[in-house]
Amino acid sequence: MKPNVPVEALHTQEMLINMGPQHPSTHGVLRVILRTDGEVVVNARPDVGYLHRGLEKIGERVTYAQFMPFTDRLDYLAAMNCNCAWAWAVENLAGIEVPERAEYIRVIVCELNRISSHLIAFGSFTADMGAFTPFLYSIREREKVNDLFEAACGNRLTYNYARVGGVSADLPQGFLEKTKEFLDYFEPKIDEYNNLISYNKIFVHRLANVAAISADNAVAYGLTGPNLRGSGVSFDLRRDEPYSVYPKLEFDVCVGTGERGVLGDCFDRYMVRINEMRQSVRILRQAVAQIPEGPVLAKVPRVFKPAAGEVYFRSECPRGETGFYIISDGTGNPSRLKIRAGSFVTMNIFETVTRGLMIADIVAVIGSFDIILPEIDR
Amino acid sequence: MEPQALFDAVKAKFGDAALELQVTGFRPAFVVVAPASIADIARFLRDDPAMRFDSLMCLSGVDYKDRFAVACHLYSMRHRHAIGLKAYLPKENPLLPSMDAVWPAANFMERETYDLFGIVFEGSKDLRRILLPEDWEGHPLRKDYKYPDFYHGIKV
Numbered sequence: 241m242k243p244n245v246p247v248e249a250l251h252t253q254e255m256l257i258n259m260g261p262q263h264p265s266t267h268g269v270l271r272v273i274l275r276t277d278g279e280v281v282v283n284a285r286p287d288v289g290y291l292h293r294g295l296e297k298i299g300e301r302v303t304y305a306q307f308m309p310f311t312d313r314l315d316y317l318a319a320m321n322c323n324c325a326w327a328w329a330v331e332n333l334a335g336i337e338v339p340e341r342a343e344y345i346r347v348i349v350c351e352l353n354r355i356s357s358h359l360i361a362f363g364s365f366t367a368d369m370g371a372f373t374p375f376l377y378s379i380r381e382r383e384k385v386n387d388l389f390e391a392a393c394g395n396r397l398t399y400n401y402a403r404v405g406g407v408s409a410d411l412p413q414g415f416l417e418k419t420k421e422f423l424d425y426f427e428p429k430i431d432e433y434n435n436l437i438s439y440n441k442i443f444v445h446r447l448a449n450v451a452a453i454s455a456d457n458a459v460a461y462g463l464t465g466p467n468l469r470g471s472g473v474s475f476d477l478r479r480d481e482p483y484s485v486y487p488k489l490e491f492d493v494c495v496g497t498g499e500r501g502v503l504g505d506c507f508d509r510y511m512v513r514i515n516e517m518r519q520s521v522r523i524l525r526q527a528v529a530q531i532p533e534g535p536v537l538a539k540v541p542r543v544f545k546p547a548a549g550e551v552y553f554r555s556e557c558p559r560g561e562t563g564f565y566i567i568s569d570g571t572g573n574p575s576r577l578k579i580r581a582g583s584f585v586t587m588n589i590f591e592t593v594t595r596g597l598m599i600a601d602i603v604a605v606i607g608s609f610d611i612i613l614p615e616i617d618r
Numbered sequence: 619m620e621p622q623a624l625f626d627a628v629k630a631k632f633g634d635a636a637l638e639l640q641v642t643g644f645r646p647a648f649v650v651v652a653p654a655s656i657a658d659i660a661r662f663l664r665d666d667p668a669m670r671f672d673s674l675m676c677l678s679g680v681d682y683k684d685r686f687a688v689a690c691h692l693y694s695m696r697h698r699h700a701i702g703l704k705a706y707l708p709k710e711n712p713l714l715p716s717m718d719a720v721w722p723a724a725n726f727m728e729r730e731t732y733d734l735f736g737i738v739f740e741g742s743k744d745l746r747r748i749l750l751p752e753d754w755e756g757h758p759l760r761k762d763y764k765y766p767d768f769y770h771g772i773k774v
Contacts, residue, residue, distance in 0.1 A: 288748060288749070289747075289748055289749040289750060289751075292749040292750065294758060296734075296759060297758055297759060332645070457722075459672050459673050459695055460672065460673075460721060460722050460723065461722050461723050462673060462674055462675070462721070462722075462723030473695070475695060480698060481698075547643065548643060549642075549643030549644060549645075550640075550643065550644050550645075550648070550689075550702075551644075551645045552645065552646065552675070552676060552691045552700075552702070553645075554675065561675070563675060563676050563691070565676055565678050565689070565691065567680060576678075576680050576681070578676065578678035580675065580676040584726060584730075585723055585726065585727070587726065588722065588723055588725055588726040589722070592722075617749060618749070
């Protein structure tokens with residue numbers, strides 16, 4: 241039967257779709273306003289801010305030490321890294337010397353947390369792509385890290401473990417042995433993940449050549465962490481702007497190679513995280529072997545008054561560079577505290593890279609950026 | 619590059635627009651510039667072969683009680699050096715040329731500064747509130763901000 245309307249007379253129109261703020265693939269309360277032409281995205285505009293709690297304003301009203309628990313609420317999947325980032329920033333501002341054992345403990349918990357954070361990134365990303373099993377595997381391994389943290393500080397999510405001048409308590413007896421056991425258990429699992437999903441044909445097809453970001457664009461848009469390295473830029477603050485005891489530890493900086501598609505696509509960003517877990521294992525083995533005995537907390541008064549000045553200090557968190565710009569006016573609390581979070585800056589490039597993709601690719605892009613909303617909204 | 623040499627280079631190129639170098643107590647050091655020429659100086663810092671500040675790490679608004687400021691932290695991936703760039707703004711009608719054409723990364727940070735401080739970035743490609751609702755009144759990170767009692771009839 242011939243249609244009684246000629247095909248040329250049919251016209252399509254653009255559609256406005258609201259994705260989120262409650263959508264499982266947006267990793268939190270992110271809202272994306274999609275303008276689509278059929279299944280093709282003409283424009284995807286992110287709308288953030290649903291979790292804004294005014295942490296920077298709170299920071300002006302509490303002392304430096306009191307702000308520590310709030311940093312747990314920045315990136316709750318990597319609270320140890322945020323704790324330590326704040327401690328390092330304040331110590332840099334106030335010129336506080338930290339005992340070496342405390343620095344080693346910080347590196348150990350930071351790298352353990354990097355593993356558990358990348359596990360969630362890996363698990364939730366594969367779940368977004370329609371493979372639920374790897375998510376269960378990653379949660380299984382993450383539980384073991386949580387057990388270690390629970391032994392060290394009593395908490396499983398918001399740790400509040402670091403202190404200005406060190407850490408709140410020494411590691412419990414047997415912690416280092418347990419960590420070694422975990423590393424022996426965990427390292428072969430990475431190959432298991434690769435066999436299970438990383439090189440699965442369907443999975444690769446969903447990610448390769450999607451939303452490729454050139455190295456120049458990645459730098460210009462301020463991407464940091466695995467998202468920057470995914471574009472082939474070999475830059476890691478742990479190596480290039482060293483802090484703590486990282487100069488004493490050997491590790492490689494993992495970069496994207498375009499191994500399944502264009503350099504800087506979703507697959508490269510995914511693969512950087514998988515490889516970084518291996519490097520974290522390497523760092524942990526060295527740190528566990530090298531850690532000296534000694535005190536874990538410098539003598540720092542509860543309320544201290546750093547000299548007036550302005551410091552910007554940044555450190556490498558699982559989701560990129562977390563920087564604290566602290567302005568001290570010589571009183572016991574900061575006069576201005578600016579938090580530079582990796583995920584917030586990453587969202588800036590979202591609208592640019594998603595133009596012309598399919599709707600299902602939007603989910604892949606969000607997953608490959610591994611954003612976390614409390615860090616974006618602060 | 620040493621902050622002093624960098625400041626001299628900016629001074630040689632832009633004359634009186636380079637106002638001051640803040641070193642003691644500042645890490646990294648700040649080059650303070652006249653607000654009107656900040657975008658041109660930013661472009662110079664990005665493109666000059668000896669500087670190559672291709673990365674904008676952070677852009678923050680600051681309320682110094684008597685005046686506002688916008689502080690940028692720049693980093694060069696090529697030369698691995700950092701510098702701060704700052705412009706002081708008056709309390710009344712704070713205006714600054716936008717830098718999102720120099721570093722695309724500036725857009726979200728400028729929107730945040732506009733949202734929380736009410737500093738307007740002229741020529742920005744997209745200047746809207748970002749963290750707060752669009753109908754929010756006032757700019758919370760200002761020191762003289764008064765907390766509202768109600769929002770849409772709901773006690774806060």
